[in-house]
Amino acid sequence: MNPLLFNRKTFPFLGLMILTPLAKGKDEETANKAVSYYKDIRPIFQANCQGCHQPSKAKGKYIMTEFDKLIAGGDSGDPAIVPTDLEKSYIIDLITPENGEAEMPQKADPLHVTEIDLIKKWISEGAKDDTPEGAKQR
Structure with missing residues (x-):
C-alpha cells in the first residue's frame, strides 16, 4: 500500500476524531455558562x-x-x-x-x-x- 495514499485518506478522518471532542467541550462550556x-x-x-x-x-x-x-x-x-x-x-x-x-x-x-x-x-x-x-x- 502506498503510504502517501493512506495518509491522504486518513488525515481528514483523524482530524475529525481530534476536533470533535474539542467542539463538544466548547458546547458544554457554553451551555453551563451563566x-x-x-x-x-x-x-x-x-x-x-x-x-x-x-x-x-x-x-x-x-x-x-x-x-x-x-x-x-x-x-x-x-x-x-x-x-x-x-x-x-x-x-x-x-x-x-x-x-x-x-x-x-x-x-x-x-x-x-x-x-x-x-x-x-x-x-x-x-x-x-x-x-x-x-x-x-x-
Missing part, C-alpha cells in the same frame, strides 16, 4: 424590541431600555419578567410562537428559538442585571 443580561439578552432586546418599547415610544406603556421597567412590564398589569419563574413571566407568552406566529415582536419575524431559549435560561437563572456601573443609565 447567561449575561448585558452581553447576551440586552442585544436581543435592542435589536428586536426597543424600537417600540422605549421612553419616547412606549407601546403598551412598556419600556425595555431601563432594567427596572423591563422587569415590571407594561399596561397588561402582569410583570414582564419574574426572576426564576418562567410561568409567571409574561414576556415568555408574548415571544413564544404558536403556529409560527408570536405576539411580539409585532410586524416582524418571531425571535429565533435560540434567542427565546437564551431569554428563558436567563430568567430561570434569576434574571440578574449585570450591566457594568459605567454603562448604566443615569
